[in-house]
Amino acid sequence: MLMTVQDFETAARTRLDPVHADFIAGGAGDEITVRANEEAFRRLRLLPRVLRGNTERALDITVLGSRARTPILLSPTAFHKLLVEEGELATARAATAAGAIMIVSMASTVAVEDIAEATRGAGEGGDPAPLWFQLYLQPDLEFTRSLVRRATDAGCTALVVTVDSPVRGAHERDVRNGFLDLPDGLRCEHMVDPREGGRVRPIAMSAEITWTHIDWLRGITSLPILLKGALHPEDARLAVRHGVDGLLLSNHGGRQLDTVPATVELLPEIHAAVAGRIPIVLDGGVRRGTDVVKALALGASAVGIGRPVMWALAEGGEKGVRRLLELLREELDQALALCGAAGVQDLTPDLVRAPVWPPADASAALPGGVVS
Ligand SMILES: Cc1cc2nc3c(=O)[nH]c(=O)nc-3n(C[C@H](O)[C@H](O)[C@H](O)COP(=O)(O)O)c2cc1C
Numbered sequence: 286m287l288m289t290v291q292d293f294e295t296a297a298r299t300r301l302d303p304v305h306a307d308f309i310a311g312g313a314g315d316e317i318t319v320r321a322n323e324e325a326f327r328r329l330r331l332l333p334r335v336l337r338g339n340t341e342r343a344l345d346i347t348v349l350g351s352r353a354r355t356p357i358l359l360s361p362t363a364f365h366k367l368l369v370e371e372g373e374l375a376t377a378r379a380a381t382a383a384g385a386i387m388i389v390s391m392a393s394t395v396a397v398e399d400i401a402e403a404t405r406g407a408g409e410g411g412d413p414a415p416l417w418f419q420l421y422l423q424p425d426l427e428f429t430r431s432l433v434r435r436a437t438d439a440g441c442t443a444l445v446v447t448v449d450s451p452v453r454g455a456h457e458r459d460v461r462n463g464f465l466d467l468p469d470g471l472r473c474e475h476m477v478d479p480r481e482g483g484r485v486r487p488i489a490m491s492a493e494i495t496w497t498h499i500d501w502l503r504g505i506t507s508l509p510i511l512l513k514g515a516l517h518p519e520d521a522r523l524a525v526r527h528g529v530d531g532l533l534l535s536n537h538g539g540r541q542l543d544t545v546p547a548t549v550e551l552l553p554e555i556h557a558a559v560a561g562r563i564p565i566v567l568d569g570g571v572r573r574g575t576d577v578v579k580a581l582a583l584g585a586s587a588v589g590i591g592r593p594v595m596w597a598l599a600e601g602g603e604k605g606v607r608r609l610l611e612l613l614r615e616e617l618d619q620a621l622a623l624c625g626a627a628g629v630q631d632l633t634p635d636l637v638r639a640p641v642w643p644p645a646d647a648s649a650a651l652p653g654g655v656v657s
């Protein structure tokens with residue numbers, strides 16, 4: 286029975302080409318950060334409130350003008366057609382059914398226009414899923430400008446600029462497996478360049494990109510801009526100064542610089558650095574409703590999931606992703622209820638404890654002065 290994210294991972298592994306399974310699960314170097322993201326959530330403890338009388342929980346959020354029925358959004362992941370024929374169309378329909386924000390990867394195998402169309406067809410009376418568009422700024426600014434225009438015209442309501450990739454992370458599993466390119470027949474639809482007779486450009490991960498490019502982007506779009514992958518508090522402050530509207534606090538699921546901290550460990554520091562001026566979305570290692578509660582309690586406005594969506598897609602296409610989003614919603618609702626919360630707005634940092642024992646300021650209260 287598919288009851289948990291872990292069940293989806295296990296089920297997906299039996300179906301997936303092992304090379305693709307490695308592409309999804311893997312990360313950079315020794316995959317220390319891949320593991321750290323999940324471990325950090327597991328280490329944190331929740332401290333619930335009782336007798337609050339909350340019989341229903343509100344899970345809906347509005348981030349940067351985008352309304353969603355859940356604080357769990359779909360982080361951008363590349364190449365969904367590797368996993369299922371319909372590719373990102375299946376993902377988008379499932380996101381719409383769940384009322385979740387989907388961040389379309391620049392490296393998607395379906396074009397943003399078609400993804401947007403799929404969300405409109407899948408609403409079952411509800412609204413289409415808000416789409417955000419993820420961008421690796423290309424040094425060819427005219428090409429970047431045309432992509433921004435495409436995303437805007439397709440109805441995307443925010444841009445997510447990934448800034449942790451001056452070079453591509455060293456995915457050793459992929460190198461060993463020889464998985465370095467998309468198989469024949471699949472292509473990154475956004476990289477088709479009409480100026481060059483429809484040539485498919487490689488995605489440049491460029492070390493030339495600087496804050497000047499962020500200023501340039503700020504100048505050509507009125508869509509909200511989120512930076513994805515800034516981890517240093519000083520860069521979070523710089524982001525605010527450069528007119529960025531939000532942060533997607535992410536270490537790329539441990540796929541860029543290995544040994545960076547888990548994102549949830551960085552959250553309090555980043556939260557303090559931006560001081561409420563811009564919202565923070567966090568991704569990396571979110572696998573349980575309790576993980577969502579912890580991230581929101583520590584100051585995130587929403588969380589993103591990457592690999593779980595890929596596993597669910599591989600396991601059961603659109604239906605798989607729908608089920609995944611449902612089960613995470615149920616887990617989140619359950620965790621909120623048990624925390625005594627009436628909704629995500631009730632989550633505050635006092636509900637989270639790092640297990641340090643004895644706590645420095647409480648040792649005096651221990652019986653018999655047993656602790657030296
Ligand atoms: C297979 C795969 C493909 C990804 N593709 C992209 C991408 O195209 N653009 C991007 O900014 N991040 C990409 N990411 C990173 C995710 O957006 C996200 O930061 C990460 O997966 C979150 O961690 P999680 O997988 O533990 O949930 C990718 C991650 C995976 C696993």
Ligand SMILES: CCCCC(=O)C(=O)O
Nearest residue numbers: 362363392488537540541
């Ligand atoms: C050019 C594809 C980028 C995919 C990516 O960001 C990842 O695999 O983590």
